[in-house]
């Protein structure tokens with residue numbers, strides 16, 4: 001009896017100790033939040049083979065919004081798939097089984113980081129293709145699902161991918177309403193509200209690829225939801241700056257492109273289960289019960305899908321390097337998101353100062369809270385300035401970036417375009433200095 005009492009005392013003490021340890025660990029994990037902790041740029045850059053490539057080493061890369069460098073996990077997974085698993089996946093032999101499970105792993109781990117269910121994530125050849133397929137589903141569905149004439153809302157701030165396919169629904173008798181930017185490129189929520197009544201879908205960008213303002217997705221979605229309007233968010237120009245928690249944002253559809261987010265050339269899409277199952281299946285008829293196959297009529301690129309698991313690998317590696325303890329997929333992604341954004345703000349500040357000093361016209365807000373995608377109106381000189389920057393070892397973009405509607409609305413000829421300077425958390429201070437030096441020489 002005495003032994004039993006002693007044993008239960010010991011067990012009680014053990015559990016109390018475990019509980020205290022857990023609380024201490026949790027507190028420590030909280031305490032090691034990114035407040036004041038800076039991204040280790042040396043470690044970050046070591047995760048990208050491109051920075052060590054002799055052919056690229058002396059070039060400062062400022063066209064990230066067009067496509068980022070790929071992280072080493074993606075490169076390694078892609079190459080492993082091509083070398084060791086390049087067979088039809090999901091078959092009865094072990095290599096095939098491995099190929100399929102790596103594809104599933106990519107979907108499951110991305111879902112955990114994005115805060116959605118695995119079945120809600122699907123891959124397609126690009127965001128343009130994913131949006132196009134979605135628009136076909138809505139074209140079929142809206143007329144039968146709506147009382148009266150269906151209506152959708154698009155913006156003039158979007159890349160063509162998230163506006164053109166929706167606008168074409170007018171051919172099917174669907175009313176298309178436009179949520180227009182103000183003169184400074186801002187999409188004001190006050191202008192949205194009158195458009196919502198009687199609409200079924202709102203398509204808008206998380207951040208525009210030329211205006212760079214980060215739209216308040218959560219607030220916009222809450223408002224849309226009050227009117228029973230579904231939301232489709234183009235996150236292509238946002239996701240590279242930190243994977244969002246899609247569930248917290250509250251949108252029904254979120255799209256982004258892996259090739260601009262350190263990955264292979266894939267479009268990634270999340271769609272809320274209820275909506276995805278209500279929309280007509282666009283894939284093979286016999287796959288209709290699988291949400292992740294309903295909007296991917298193109299056969300998937302197996303290797304690239306599998307290589308997308310390299311994105312969560314990268315977030316995990318950053319997390320472990322900086323934090324070491326605790327948290328699950330979404331929690332890790334949120335911490336790394338905040339660290340990336342903090343780093344990008346620091347990098348943006350000197351560029352904004354220089355733009356102001358030189359009196360250049362920047363599209364969108366001149367604050368560090370914007371996306372680090374800075375488009376400058378240089379009249380007819382955008383292209384020639386980009387060429388001259390290249391002579392100084394700076395790779396920047398020029399053109400309309402498929403955002404002709406946004407440029408026109410801001411008084412810029414799409415044919416002339418803008419000079420776009422886009423970077424991410426992996427950009428170094430030295431590269432920003434080089435960019436500023438080069439701009440000062442060529443402008």
Ligand SMILES: Cc1ncc(COP(=O)(O)O)c(C=O)c1O
Nearest residue numbers: 126127128159161209236237257
């Ligand atoms: C904001 C934005 N949306 C959508 C797209 C289209 O993405 P994808 O090239 O994957 O079709 C782009 C591409 O540049 C973009 O910048």
